[in-house]
Amino acid sequence: MRTVLPSGMRVVTERLPGVRSAAVGLWVGVGSRDEWPDEEGAAHFLEHLLFKRTPTRTAQSVAVEMDAVGGELNAFTTKEYTCFYAHVLDEDAALAIDVVADVALRGECAAADVDLEREVVLEEIAMREDDPEDLAGDLLVEAVLGGHPLARPVIGSDGSIESMTADRIRGFHRGRYRPESMVLAVAGNITHDEVVRHARAATGADAAASAAPAPVRSGRAAAADSGRLVVHPHDGEQVHLAIGIPTFGRSEGELRWPLAVLNHAVGGGLSSRLFQEIRESRGLAYSVYSSIETYADAGVFSVYAGCRPDNLAAVADQVRRILESIGRDGLGEDECARSRGALRGGMVLGLEDSGARMNRLGAGELARGYHVPLSESLDRIAAVTREDVRAVAAELLRRPRSAVVVGPFEDEAELPAELFAAVGRARPSPRR
The missing domain is CATH 3.30.830.10 (Metalloenzyme, LuxS/M16 peptidase-like)
Structure with a gap:
């Protein structure tokens, strides 16, 4: 089932009465292709930072809440979207919706956290260099798609991550995480009405906050004229x-x-x-x-x-x-x-x-x-x-x-x- 909240956020659900779990994902239609060239890696960096703290939670308190119910909480960034997700018992679906919404909508991107997480992302970039199969895949997309925004690596580069500032990350968050580009998807032993009710409570006024327009995806042909x-x-x-x-x-x-x-x-x-x-x-x-x-x-x-x-x-x-x-x-x-x-x-x-x-x-x-x-x-x-x-x-x-x-x-x-x-x-x- 599908409902559009007043803010523009979409809620989609699938009821699975034969399971005892609920999978919750807050999907944002923002990925590495939506970055300007001088903010390469911002979408992925932001995904990391939003877990560090919100006005009411710290990274540790989030971990404690999820561990207490045996839940899984994580996120990933792709070239075209970012997803914050949780997997919990069906009875804890409201908690999962509240946590993923709090993280994605209200993560603070504090300067101290930017400096700390910068080192984590740089380690992740170094890990890619140590995985030649993944490295070959990233380099191939760049070779095939040339100068298209899709060719940029999701993770960014050493230079782009080292130069990223807290103000730039916060601006990316405010400017790109618009409610009309968000989807709350829930599958499991839930009902659509209860998910919509929890979504309204968890997103509140924050989901309706104004934001600067996001860059328009060009839609131009990406194929190179010749192979590389x-x-x-x-x-x-x-x-x-x-x-x-x-x-x-x-x-x-x-x-x-x-x-x-x-x-x-x-x-x-x-x-x-x-x-x-x-x-x-x-x-x-x-x-x-x-x-x-x-x-x-x-x-x-x-x-x-x-x-x-x-x-x-x-x-x-x-x-x-x-x-x-x-x-x-x-x-x-x-x-x-x-x-x-x-x-x-x-x-x-x-x-x-x-x-x-x-x-x-x-x-x-x-x-x-x-x-x-x-x-x-x-x-x-x-x-x-x-x-x-x-x-x-x-x-x-x-x-x-x-x-x-x-x-x-x-x-x-x-x-x-x-x-x-x-x-x-x-x-x-x-x-x-």
């Missing part, structure tokens, strides 16, 4: 290869389902071509898969493989062969059927707890402004034909490819020719 190749030197036993192609945004929603079927067949499961050819048949990599990141006006289809450096040429060659084959011939009917079944089964099984249901409610309301019933999504997947997938593959796989290599290489000249062939680039002349 990025080499990021990193000591380690493996090389991490990520190849990406610009794909469709949510505005082209009709293409979502055949793209999902295509992705699963390429590298989304154990029967996928990437897994079977690169790992099972040749033993070239332990981890190999494909994935899709979809945003309002752009997206990225990517392939990842982690392998020993002396296997990089063979892995890149197999990726090229697989993508070229699918771009030319599409998928077999058996592959399409298998992928449709896997997607439908995974969607249903993935929604068997209240937290997953809440995530689907909140993210869907922010993205589309309405809830898509599970049955409709399942029907849309089942309706995808081999020709639908062939058309999407033909369009997608003719687009420019970008690649990121994180591993023991200093520059492009050290990379194998097979990698350049995989992304359609000429190999540079060897260094003299």
Whole structure:
């Protein structure tokens, strides 16, 4: 069910009488793409700070309240939204709503807390450097989307975080956290009316407070005119290869389902071509898969493989062969059927707890402004034909490819020719 409060905040719920829990999420339609270039990382930094203190709570008192009821409280920031969430017993839903609203709406961003949490965020940035798989993924989005705001890392950079001030963070909070951009999503053993009642009490006048207009999302095309190749030197036993192609945004929603079927067949499961050819048949990599990141006006289809450096040429060659084959011939009917079944089964099984249901409610309301019933999504997947997938593959796989290599290489000249062939680039002349 759905209710819009007088402030403009939306409340969406799903009753699950067969559980004893409630998952509560306050979703804010603000992410890293909504930052100005000189405030890179502000959305994520703010998410950290809001937990430190409110007018009536400290970080410790929040922790004590949630521990006392066995609850979970956390938050995350993405490129397009931020979510503050709690998972509690159904009888403690009112407490969870009050806490997440207090944190998100009334967190104070005190100067002392900014200086303290700055060090925590800098440690988080350092952790990313120590996780080459995640690093390769971030660098790939930047390579594929170029100068688009979506290309900026959610976490920011050392320089942007070190220069962030308390006034800048508070201004970001006041200017971006507008009630009309917020969704309170609750799933579990609750009723809609009681959630609305608790939401009114928890948000109060704060949710209706005025705020400066947020930047308008441009909606311009994000695809690069040509692919890029990025080499990021990193000591380690493996090389991490990520190849990406610009794909469709949510505005082209009709293409979502055949793209999902295509992705699963390429590298989304154990029967996928990437897994079977690169790992099972040749033993070239332990981890190999494909994935899709979809945003309002752009997206990225990517392939990842982690392998020993002396296997990089063979892995890149197999990726090229697989993508070229699918771009030319599409998928077999058996592959399409298998992928449709896997997607439908995974969607249903993935929604068997209240937290997953809440995530689907909140993210869907922010993205589309309405809830898509599970049955409709399942029907849309089942309706995808081999020709639908062939058309999407033909369009997608003719687009420019970008690649990121994180591993023991200093520059492009050290990379194998097979990698350049995989992304359609000429190999540079060897260094003299």
